[in-house]
Amino acid sequence: MPVTVRFASEVDAALLHDLAAATFALACPPGTSQASIDEFVNTTLSETSFAGYLADTSRDLLIVEVDGAPAGYTMLVSGETSDPDVAAVLTAHPTIELSKVYVLATSHGAGVGAALMGATVDAARQRGAAGVWLGVNQFNPRANRFYEKHGFAVVGHKTFLLGGRYEEDFVRELVL
Numbered sequence: 001m002p003v004t005v006r007f008a009s010e011v012d013a014a015l016l017h018d019l020a021a022a023t024f025a026l027a028c029p030p031g032t033s034q035a036s037i038d039e040f041v042n043t044t045l046s047e048t049s050f051a052g053y054l055a056d057t058s059r060d061l062l063i064v065e066v067d068g069a070p071a072g073y074t075m076l077v078s079g080e081t082s083d084p085d086v087a088a089v090l091t092a093h094p095t096i097e098l099s100k101v102y103v104l105a106t107s108h109g110a111g112v113g114a115a116l117m118g119a120t121v122d123a124a125r126q127r128g129a130a131g132v133w134l135g136v137n138q139f140n141p142r143a144n145r146f147y148e149k150h151g152f153a154v155v156g157h158k159t160f161l162l163g164g165r166y167e168e169d170f171v172r173e174l175v176l
Contacts, residue, residue: 001066001067001110002066002067002068003064003065003066003071003111003112003115004064004065004068005062005063005064005065005115005116005118005119005120006062006063006065007060007061007062007063007123008054008061008062008063008073009054010051010054010055012050012054012061012063013047013048013050013051013054014047014050015063015070016045016047016050016053016054016061016063016073017041017045017046017047017049017050018070019063019070019072019073019102019104020041020045020050020073020100020102021041021045022104023072023102023103023104023105024037024040024041024045024102025037026102026105027102027136027137027140027143028137029137029138029139029140029167030139036164036165053075058077058078058079059075059076059077059078060075060076060078060123060127061073061074061075061076062074062075062076062116062119062120062123064103064107064112064113064115064116064119066107066110066112071103071104071106071107071112072101072102072103072104072107072112072113072116073100073102073116074098074100074101074102074116074117074120075098075099075100076096076097076098076099076120076123076124076127076132077096077097077099078094078096078127078129079094079096080093080094080095081095081097081133083158085156085157085158085159085171086133086135086156086158086171088156089155089156089171089173090131090133090155090171090173091131091155091173091175092129092130092131092173092175092176093130093131094128094129094130094131095129095130095131095132095133095173096124096127096129096131096132096133097132097133097134098120098124098132098133098134099134101113101116101117101120101134101143103116108142113146114150117146117150121150121174121176124176125176129176130175130176131173131174131175131176132152132173132174132176133155133171133172133173133174134147134152134171134172135158135160135169135170135171135172136169136170136172137160137167137168137169137170138168138169138170144170147172150174151174152172152173152174153172153173153174154170154171154172155171155172155173156170156171157169157170157171158171
């Protein structure tokens with residue numbers, strides 16, 4: 001099963017939305033309503049939103065494929081964070097946010113996420129980042145194990161608004 005990672009292009013907006021629709025719920029905390037998930041996917045992860053992300057020169061989106069079929073994606077956002085809770089705990093500058101990391105459930109445990117993470121960290125280095133940070137829900141043990149395995153240490157906490165409810169996320173940082 002060949003695994004490849006490529007940079008997304010402007011023609012990938014619909015594909016990225018479809019991946020987001022299939023994977024976003026996997027990262028949500030227990031008890032998140034389907035209505036909240038759908039709202040987030042239909043706004044923040046809509047095809048129109050992805051078209052905007054792809055046009056933004058401060059962002060890199062990568063797609064991982066298994067046997068030529070899309071299996072997940074990441075999004076990097078260059079620049080220092082405006083979130084004061086995050087800014088207070090980051091140690092490496094310049095920094096880049098790993099805003100989205102999603103892999104289809106059928107590809108979990110097969111090395112697909114590791115290949116995607118490796119290529120994404122390489123892309124962050126190419127952007128000149130000294131560190132990569134991300135927010136991850138505290139009640140997502142699978143994701144937290146994955147990030148720990150890839151060197152992302154918990155350095156603080158931040159909130160994330162989902163469906164009108166604030167969730168408590170870990171802030172994790174990887175110093176490059």
